[in-house]
Amino acid sequence: MATAEFTDEGRLEALQDIPIFQDISNDDLLELIGHSSPQTWPKKTCILDTKTTLYKFYIVLKGRIKAYSFDHDSGRQAIIHLMYPGDFFDVCTLMRGVEHKLYYETIDDAEVLCIPIMKMRNWIARHPSIINHLLNDIICKMEKLEANVADLSLEDTETRFAKLLINNMNARKNCVEKINDLSHDELARLIGTSRAVLNRQIQVFKAEGILRISRKNIEILDYPSLLAKIPTDLS
Known part of the structure; x- marks a missing residue:
């Protein structure tokens, strides 16, 4: 030890x-x-x-x-x-x-x-x-759990992933913190999906120029487009 x-x-x-x-x-x-x-x-x-x-x-x-x-x-x-x-x-x-x-x-x-x-x-x-x-x-903690349950029931993977990134983002540095170096398996578990589904969503965001990932570092390239993934009544 x-x-x-x-x-x-x-x-x-x-x-x-x-x-x-x-x-x-x-x-x-x-x-x-x-x-x-x-x-x-x-x-x-x-x-x-x-x-x-x-x-x-x-x-x-x-x-x-x-x-x-x-x-x-x-x-x-x-x-x-x-x-x-x-x-x-x-x-x-x-x-x-x-x-x-x-x-x-x-x-x-x-x-x-x-x-x-x-x-x-x-x-x-x-x-x-x-x-x-x-x-x-x-x-x-109960309020966060209630919000997570509602998200799992009502929101698609794209919205849940966008909210996860925004909730853990340092806007000044345009980077994701706290969850930045988690494996894709762990990120998927945080939004209640599988690694395969999350990987597809990451590729979509990368293709749209929203984010870049290198050595487990998640950099937000286009914050307005990421924010637009969340319906206005939820953002």
Whole structure:
């Protein structure tokens, strides 16, 4: 296992940047860090035991981690959401104390704070202001899931792919970030389609001069044309 990159001081700075901890003093954050153990997970580390989050709460300090559901009969995988530094899991298990059927896999080398679930609950009980922030996090994730379900039901692949690119685009640099270096398999899972269908859509966008892909870097060449792929009542 790789050596943890963050010192306790670095972990404190990382927690200070997370919105749910904005009202928490440094001493109380250091107490939380004292309850935790840093873990480094190499790229493609999988957490396949869904009972893990019954006992541990995780805060992402470095890297990207995908949360996904998996159908063992069909072998199909659906990405529920991507997590970045500052995200945490699993809030549902933390709040309700029941097993949450989600799996996790690191997209990059990652570092997390691992906190025993009962210590996390006891710490929250002493800092109840954090509960509203956790509820807001759950609500935001639910709203995104609702939007994704609506897109899958109502929109075609072209529209879903255009929205994915725009939602992850740095307009100033005309490039896609956060999902920029994901494989086509992962991009396809994010919009609920197959790699073959996504590849065809990428070729269409390339032929229309909308984007260019080199070494997994997605560059947007014609933003107005990309935006036009989304119906005006959805953009």
